[in-house]
Amino acid sequence: MEAEKKAAMEEAKAEVAADVSLKDLSRRLDNFAKERDWEKHHSPRNLLLAMVGEVGELSELFMWKGEVQKGLPGWEEREKEHLGEELSDVLLYLIRLSDMCGVDLGDAALKKIVKNAVKYPAPSKSA
Numbered sequence: 564m565e566a567e568k569k570a571a572m573e574e575a576k577a578e579v580a581a582d583v584s585l586k587d588l589s590r591r592l593d594n595f596a597k598e599r600d601w602e603k604h605h606s607p608r609n610l611l612l613a614m615v616g617e618v619g620e621l622s623e624l625f626m627w628k629g630e631v632q633k634g635l636p637g638w639e640e641r642e643k644e645h646l647g648e649e650l651s652d653v654l655l656y657l658i659r660l661s662d663m664c665g666v667d668l669g670d671a672a673l674k675k676i677v678k679n680a681v682k683y684p685a686p687s688k689s690a
């Protein structure tokens with residue numbers, strides 16, 4: 564079990580070094596669900612609710628702190644690590660939800676960025 568965990572961590576590290584993509588994460592999540600026979604639990608509604616639950620856990624980290632400055636000065640390493648985990652949970656459920664809805668999230672996000680730029684044009688530099 565320890566060796567298995569270590570191998571998985573090494574594989575994850577190698578992928579991080581190579582810059583992870585949404586498609587890589589999506590493939591890993593698919594394998595994760597298949598290996599555990601959890602596909603039956605991963606309906607769009609269940610995944611949405613799970614993601615919202617994780618957004619709640621993420622919010623708890625900021626609760627009662629007052630304004631939080633960029634870079635999180637004053638936060639302990641342990642808190643930053645926890646933040647990374649909660650952000651990841653939200654991202655992973657979002658990717659899985661997109662997959663189970665048949666939405667290509669990378670493609671949709673790129674299209675949305677273009678749409679945003681048309682809706683909110685940058686001020687002209689020559690003006």
Ligand SMILES: Nc1ccn([C@H]2C[C@H](O)[C@@H](COP(=O)(O)OP(=O)(O)OP(=O)(O)O)O2)c(=O)n1
Binds near residue numbers: 601604620651652656
């Ligand atoms: N049916 C499930 C359950 C979990 N996960 C994955 C996606 C998330 O990344 C993570 C969530 O796991 P937990 O429900 O154990 O939540 P936490 O990791 O936040 O633990 P806790 O709530 O104890 O802090 O596991 C999943 O894909 N499908």
